Amino acid sequence: MKKIQALVTKELGSYFISPVAYVIIFIFLGVSGFLFFQILSYFNLQSIQMMRYPGLLDRLNLNDMVLFPFFHNVVVFFTFLIPVLTMRLLSEEKKLGTGELLFTSPITTTEVVLGKFFAAAVVIMVMLLFSFIYPLMILIFGNPDVGPIFTAYLGLFLLGSAAAALGLLMSSLTENQVIAVISAWGVLIFLLIIGWAAQSVGPTFGAVLQHLSILEHFQSFSKGIVELKSVVYYLSFIFFTLFLTQRVLDSQSWR
Amino acid sequence: MIEVENLTKRYGNILAVDRVSFRIESGEIVGFLGPNGAGKTTTMRILTGFMPPTSGRAIVADFDVMEKPLEVKRRIGYLPEHPPIYNDMLVSPYLDFVARLKEIDSRERPPEVRRVMDLCGLTEVQNRLIGNLSRGFRQRVGLAQALLGDPEILVLDEPTIGLDPRQIVEIRELIKNLRAEHTIILSSHILPEVEMICSRVIIIHEGKIVAEDQTAHLQASLRNSDRLFVQVGQAGPQALESIRRVPGVISVLPEEKVPGGYRVELEREGQKIREDVARAIVTGGFGLRELKPVGMSLEEVFVRLTTVEGANPEEGGKIS
Numbered sequence: 081m082k083k084i085q086a087l088v089t090k091e092l093g094s095y096f097i098s099p100v101a102y103v104i105i106f107i108f109l110g111v112s113g114f115l116f117f118q119i120l121s122y123f124n125l126q127s128i129q130m131m132r133y134p135g136l137l138d139r140l141n142l143n144d145m146v147l148f149p150f151f152h153n154v155v156v157f158f159t160f161l162i163p164v165l166t167m168r169l170l171s172e173e174k175k176l177g178t179g180e181l182l183f184t185s186p187i188t189t190t191e192v193v194l195g196k197f198f199a200a201a202v203v204i205m206v207m208l209l210f211s212f213i214y215p216l217m218i219l220i221f222g223n224p225d226v227g228p229i230f231t232a233y234l235g236l237f238l239l240g241s242a243a244a245a246l247g248l249l250m251s252s253l254t255e256n257q258v259i260a261v262i263s264a265w266g267v268l269i270f271l272l273i274i275g276w277a278a279q280s281v282g283p284t285f286g287a288v289l290q291h292l293s294i295l296e297h298f299q300s301f302s303k304g305i306v307e308l309k310s311v312v313y314y315l316s317f318i319f320f321t322l323f324l325t326q327r328v329l330d331s332q333s334w335r
Numbered sequence: 336m337i338e339v340e341n342l343t344k345r346y347g348n349i350l351a352v353d354r355v356s357f358r359i360e361s362g363e364i365v366g367f368l369g370p371n372g373a374g375k376t377t378t379m380r381i382l383t384g385f386m387p388p389t390s391g392r393a394i395v396a397d398f399d400v401m402e403k404p405l406e407v408k409r410r411i412g413y414l415p416e417h418p419p420i421y422n423d424m425l426v427s428p429y430l431d432f433v434a435r436l437k438e439i440d441s442r443e444r445p446p447e448v449r450r451v452m453d454l455c456g457l458t459e460v461q462n463r464l465i466g467n468l469s470r471g472f473r474q475r476v477g478l479a480q481a482l483l484g485d486p487e488i489l490v491l492d493e494p495t496i497g498l499d500p501r502q503i504v505e506i507r508e509l510i511k512n513l514r515a516e517h518t519i520i521l522s523s524h525i526l527p528e529v530e531m532i533c534s535r536v537i538i539i540h541e542g543k544i545v546a547e548d549q550t551a552h553l554q555a556s557l558r559n560s561d562r563l564f565v566q567v568g569q570a571g572p573q574a575l576e577s578i579r580r581v582p583g584v585i586s587v588l589p590e591e592k593v594p595g596g597y598r599v600e601l602e603r604e605g606q607k608i609r610e611d612v613a614r615a616i617v618t619g620g621f622g623l624r625e626l627k628p629v630g631m632s633l634e635e636v637f638v639r640l641t642t643v644e645g646a647n648p649e650e651g652g653k654i655s
Binding site: 083085087089093094098176180182185186187188 | 385411418419480
């Protein structure tokens with residue numbers, strides 16, 4: 081446990097000493113800020129228009145018209161930023177030869193994988209924490225339902241962690257960071273669009289494909305519902321990819 | 336204590352280490368000598384548990400590397416060929432990180448880090464970014480990392496590479512001083528270095544051990560012939576001729592740099608012949624000034640061992 085901690089501290093150190101974490105967080109906040117601004121101004125426009133029809137004012141809802149579209153738009157961009165965060169974690173160790181220190185130290189490959197993963201998870205948390213400023217504005221100047229905001233954040237965190245685990249797996253497979261990030265994107269895109277095939281393959285298999293899609297499970301979170309199957313999906317996704325990463329690291333020394 | 340039995344490592348079709356066996360007692364300093372690509376690094380990587388062998392057994396500090404890798408790793412300090420340093424870390428936090436990986440507990444960590452920084456002369460650069468250090472300092476950071484926690488076994492892959500001559504002397508001294516309570520394996524292709532530091536040499540070539548002996552013995556046992564250096568007062572064709580006529584002398588060559596000096600090649604076991612050479616010079620009245628046996632340098636031993644039979648050693652084409 082202490083060694084995992086040491087690794088997390090070290091990784092966080094290199095995230096925040098080098099510009100990596102700052103650049104990613106900056107881009108994330110910039111883009112999500114722009115999206116938030118667009119959605120909010122559209123909402124303002126609509127509310128001015130609806131002034132003319134007092135009967136329709138009930139339909140104006142901050143949750144449905146601002147926050148839901150906001151999360152819905154941010155989530156894809158967010159998911160694709162995560163592999164950039166994780167691409168160097170293991171590939172760089174291999175490239176620089178520092179893996180030789182790591183894997184000749186009395187630390188197991190499981191500890192290495194967990195340490196790296198937790199470090200990425202902490203950065204994701206920091207990222208999300210800063211982005212909370214946008215919903216916070218809504219909370220200050222309006223009165224939306226608080227529940228869906230928190231479940232959406234829980235969903236974003238789970239989704240981000242799943243993407244980080246996947247990124248870590250890809251990073252373990254190559255010593256080239258570009259290959260690591262591109263292949264993680266490839267798998268993510270595949271997992272995003274797999275749901276589209278659901279319509280064309282019949283109801284039973286379609287439902288299976290629907291459940292495999294990583295975005296599908298986020299939907300309920302952003303509506304304020306924490307579904308057990310979605311939580312289980314993300315957690316098992318994380319567990320499975322981390323397990324594979326550990327196997328990859330173990331097997332690499334055998335080749 | 337390190338014991339290796341029939342260690343073999345294959346990378347696909349390439350045989351990197353071929354049935355290597357050796358034994359290193361506690362407190363020994365053993366040098367691995369061999370040209371690049373001979374299998375030194377691979378052997379060291381197996382010993383440190385970085386990669387498993389294809390077949391064979393390695394026991395380090397009473398633990399099998401394959402069965403109890405963590406126990407072995409706890410007792411080994413390893414300096415790989417390329418120092419395993421993170422360029423984006425400062426020197427002392429880096430060493431602190433490695434100390435944490437090596438399970439040194441928090442109270443002992445700061446003095447331990449200070450100790451190794453002191454040993455390796457890093458105190459002045461402790462707050463600098465490793466990426467900004469010179470090659471020599473990085474190498475020393477790598478060495479400091481291996482010394483953390485005072486492991487009983489040190490595996491050093493070319494520890495003096497990239498250092499300037501003064502630093503090389505310092506590091507050699509440092510390694511020599513560690514001799515008492517550590518078992519040390521170091522690899523090198525710098526022969527005088529191994530000659531200087533190590534008590535025993537294992538010469539590897541193309542994955543096989545070609546020779547293994549005490550540094551001193553190795554030179555003696557590999558001499559096919561004895562060599563003498565002779566200096567006379569009255570040099571000339573006559574002197575040369577009278578030396579050559581001594582039975583057992585194979586050849587006499589004038590030494591160019593020393594006036595009156597000759598390099599005399601003798602048949603093996605030249606004790607008696609030496610006396611005869613001396614007598615021949617004295618009776619001939621050439622004025623014997625100096626007569627001393629010349630040992631074969633490790634370089635020559637090395638060339639002889641690693642040059643494939645039949646190849647012309649002068650070309651040295653087989654040694655890369």
